[in-house]
Amino acid sequence: MYLHGTSTIDDNGHLNIGGCDTQALAAEYGTPLYIVDEALVRQRAREYVEAFRASGLRFQVAYASKAFCVMAMCAIAEEEDMSLDVVSDGELHTALKAGFPAQRIHFHGNNKTPDEIDMALDADIGCFVVDNFIELELLNALAADKGKTVNILLRITPGVEAHTHDYISTGQQDSKFGFDLGNGSAYSAIEHGMKLANLKILGVHSHIGSQIFEVEGFRMAVDKVADFAVEINRKLGLTFSVINLGGGFGIRYTEEDKPLPVAEYVQAITDAIISNFSAASYPLPEIWVEPGRSIVGDAGTTLYTVGTSKEIPGVRKYIAVDGGMTDNPRPALYESKYEAVLANRADEAAEETVSVAGKCCESGDMLIWDLELPRVQRGDLLAVFCTGAYNYAMASNYNRIRRPAVVFVKDGQADLAVKRESFDDIVGNDVMPARLKKPSMAK
Structure with missing residues (x-):
């Protein structure tokens, strides 16, 4: 057992x-x-934070709240020096209601509504992860209406897909998420985003899969993201200050699952960042990750x-x-x-x-x-x-x-x-149309 x-x-x-x-x-x-x-939740969070501190790089470990979002969990994430990744107005409201610092909140999603964006802008969250060209324009316009300039990362699909023991270097192009690196849309998004006055591009976001038990997929993703960063700097003059490598770190559900210690995932990522960016004489970026499942x-x-x-x-x-x-x-x-x-x-x-x-x-x-x-x-x-x-x-x-x-x-x-x-919670949002009410219900 x-x-x-x-x-x-x-x-x-x-x-x-x-x-x-x-x-x-x-x-x-x-x-x-x-x-x-609770002790195990805190232990997992600390494993990430301590491993990144040991690397010497600047970092943020953002808890991916989609895995489990309640106010108590948001409070623990704050106490353990984590940031927070939200993907809806409901998750954002939960975080704010729990008193989570808005500047440490990152807003994801492939179809953020104008109301969600307005809510996040009014809360002064720290960063939006922009998923498509329509969102670029919408976010810029809504930020301009409020006289604000907002930090963004552009989500890219790097051409690396990893799940459990397998990784595929040509995968992930067919995805509802992000700007594709291979077909040039990621480059076009950076180029266009730089022209939008109310957006500040910090860097890019990459997510390669879930329940990953190997490090090679992360290394391959860093290689591709680093090459892209160098290309953008050389051609457009923009230096990425942040690279977000997403989540996907595996856990043990059954004896068939063989996850690595958190420190091994983190060391593989940070070693690849240092190696790639140092070799290109590129300033070392701040690294963000988004563990969810592996925390809770x-x-x-x-x-x-x-x-x-x-x-x-x-x-x-x-x-x-x-x-x-x-x-x-x-x-x-x-x-x-x-x-x-x-x-x-x-x-x-x-x-x-x-x-x-x-x-x-x-x-x-x-x-x-x-x-x-x-x-x-x-x-x-x-x-x-x-x-x-x-x-x-x-x-x-x-x-x-x-x-x-x-x-x-x-x-x-x-x-x-x-x-x-x-x-009563079950029927709490039910509304009985007046034409269906029986006399006994009207009392």
Whole structure:
């Protein structure tokens, strides 16, 4: 059994996280329940910050809030000297509501609306990552209306695509994001952006994939970005002060996953930056990265209560839990794999193979296939590991199921960070047209 972060098994055979008994957490907060190991979140953040400090380069580590965006997480990111990457007005509002410093916020997205841009301009955020020519013009016009000049990075597709163990030097051209480096649109965007009076180009942004377990893709991306920076400087006279290399750093979901230590990713990136830019006699830029999953992914555990079961002799045994694709759509969307234990009997040996089904009215609502567990009983607690990234963030009210609560645990203390939705929350935005109201409803 692989235990992440502060997870332990106590003398009663219960899974503990952050010094808190998961059975006690279930009793107090109910299930499904997202549990966040705060100490592990902070450890991951510090691994990035400390590795970049050791490089001697100027840097920003921006937490990619799309992975998991709640006010408590924004507060931790600020305390750990991180910047923040947002991709919507909702994420921006969450960050500002949490008191996150606006100058350390970067706004991403391939289709920012005028209202979103206005909101970010009014908040005086630190940087926009511009994705296309329409946005260049729109942002410049809206900034001019407010008498402001804003910092921007241009998102480019460098011709490097990396996922898990594979990297492809010709990939990523066919993407909804960014200006393509290979066909000249990135050069044209820089050239045009330099003419827009209310935009200040700091540099470029590059993102090559997700769940990356190698460093070669990052090295290749740095090579291409550095060559582009030198070309722009030589032909247009602009020196990039910032290079953003995005995120994509992998984590361990199952034993098949072999992520590198954070320091190895960072050293590969910083060594490549120093080598390429020094060789070109180019001023060393400030380096930005955007880890999200690798900050919160393995710090999250989802706790469920087992309900019914169904055994098909010679085929499969299903157990059903009180959550599913509404709190974790990733298995249905991506065939994502997870590990899990019975949280209330974590010290017992496996006796059977089961597949974990969710409660939604969908055949595809399956969380885990072929999981080895002790003989499962109704009322057992199932703890699914590594659900900190893109689980709460992608949760829905399908079947009008209420979204779970979120608790942060640390040093034996559990703090509610998000309340479980109520039935009134479910219908809170519903409006009954007057012509459909019955007399009893009008009272």
